[in-house]
Amino acid sequence: MTPYITKGVGGFYYVRTDDGIAECRARGIFRKRGITPVAGDQVQLNADANMIDEILPRKNVFVRPPVANLDVLFIVASTTQPVPSTLVLDKLAASALYQNVQPVLVVTKTDLAAADMLRKAYTGSGLPLILLHYDTGEGLDEVRGWIKDHLCAFCGNSGVGKSTLINALAPDLDRETGAISKKLGRGRHTTREVEIFEVCGGRIADTPGFASLETQRLCRIPKEELEQVFPEFEPYRQQCRFVGCSHRTEKGCAVRKALEEGKISQTRYDSYLAMYEEAAQLKDWEK
Numbered sequence: 304m305t306p307y308i309t310k311g312v313g314g315f316y317y318v319r320t321d322d323g324i325a326e327c328r329a330r331g332i333f334r335k336r337g338i339t340p341v342a343g344d345q346v347q348l349n350a351d352a353n354m355i356d357e358i359l360p361r362k363n364v365f366v367r368p369p370v371a372n373l374d375v376l377f378i379v380a381s382t383t384q385p386v387p388s389t390l391v392l393d394k395l396a397a398s399a400l401y402q403n404v405q406p407v408l409v410v411t412k413t414d415l416a417a418a419d420m421l422r423k424a425y426t427g428s429g430l431p432l433i434l435l436h437y438d439t440g441e442g443l444d445e446v447r448g449w450i451k452d453h454l455c456a457f458c459g460n461s462g463v464g465k466s467t468l469i470n471a472l473a474p475d476l477d478r479e480t481g482a483i484s485k486k487l488g489r490g491r492h493t494t495r496e497v498e499i500f501e502v503c504g505g506r507i508a509d510t511p512g513f514a515s516l517e518t519q520r521l522c523r524i525p526k527e528e529l530e531q532v533f534p535e536f537e538p539y540r541q542q543c544r545f546v547g548c549s550h551r552t553e554k555g556c557a558v559r560k561a562l563e564e565g566k567i568s569q570t571r572y573d574s575y576l577a578m579y580e581e582a583a584q585l586k587d588w589e590k
């Protein structure tokens with residue numbers, strides 16, 4: 304296997320190798336080049352296995368939380384408590400796709416309310432949507448299937464049930480859930496390093512930081528590129544009458560026609576419009 308960083312703390316990096324975990328420093332050259340090694344980085348070590356000599360090319364890298372080479376982002380939404388915002392979910396999904404990460408929507412609290420709204424919003428979107436039922440275990444295998452052979456992370460609003468899900472998948476991690484922390488009266492938002500764990504034949508990057516994965520920061524996708532991160536536009540967007548169609552008001556827009564025919568969901572299209580407007584208002588220096 305290619306060694307990778309599982310965690311970085313105070314200038315030390317913990318690197319998973321075939322021989323176990325190696326505690327390493329990073330060569331000074333990285334700082335000179337302005338590169339910070341992060342969890343998920345694939346690395347080459349020196350012969351003594353105590354120094355990171357090389358960081359292999361990254362598939363992607365996130366700043367907050369710091370993690371590299373993500374394959375899958377689970378976007379967790381609850382049917383209620385809190386009620387989901389499709390705009391927030393769509394921004395997360397678009398941002399993931401923009402950074403070459405596969406978004407997977409996971410719906411919790413199906414025992415408290417029906418998932419009709421989310422099902423309607425995402426049917427035909429091209430985004431996987433998994434409904435969880437903890438009483439029967441339904442949906443868990445599908446989540447495990449996405450974890451296998453991938454590096455994954457979880458995001459979603461506070462209280463949607465991320466910790467509960469991670470505990471169901473990997474009971475050994477024994478993550479603190481809302482219910483428990485309230486009982487113990489602990490502060491919720493203590494900072495913790497990203498740490499990568501091997502579970503279900505894959506890896507998860509565990510961090511409370513992903514809870515607040517900032518959609519504002521994430522969402523700086525140029526308006527011209529937005530159509531590419533809405534997979535359901537794909538079959539239509541080349542068929543618009545005008546080259547460079549923004550799919551808003553132009554005549555002969557094949558995307559809007561698909562919307563009218565019910566082939567594209569209204570909430571997804573609304574999110575596209577909202578994100579387009581936001582992107583159009585960004586000043587050059589903000590991009």
Ligand SMILES: Nc1nc2c(ncn2[C@@H]2O[C@H](COP(=O)(O)OP(=O)(O)OP(=O)(O)O)[C@@H](O)[C@H]2O)c(=O)[nH]1
Pocket residue numbers: 411412413414415437459460461462463464465466467468479480481482491511514
């Ligand atoms: N009824 C029901 N309750 C759930 C379900 N999933 C999670 N909960 C409850 O929802 C509350 C919040 O769950 P957590 O797992 O702590 O949520 P979280 O997303 O990790 O929250 P943060 O740590 O604040 O980001 C807890 O009381 C859970 O027991 C579910 O599918 N059904």
Ligand SMILES: [Zn+2]
Pocket residue numbers: 540543548549550551553555556557558559
């Ligand atoms: Zn169009």
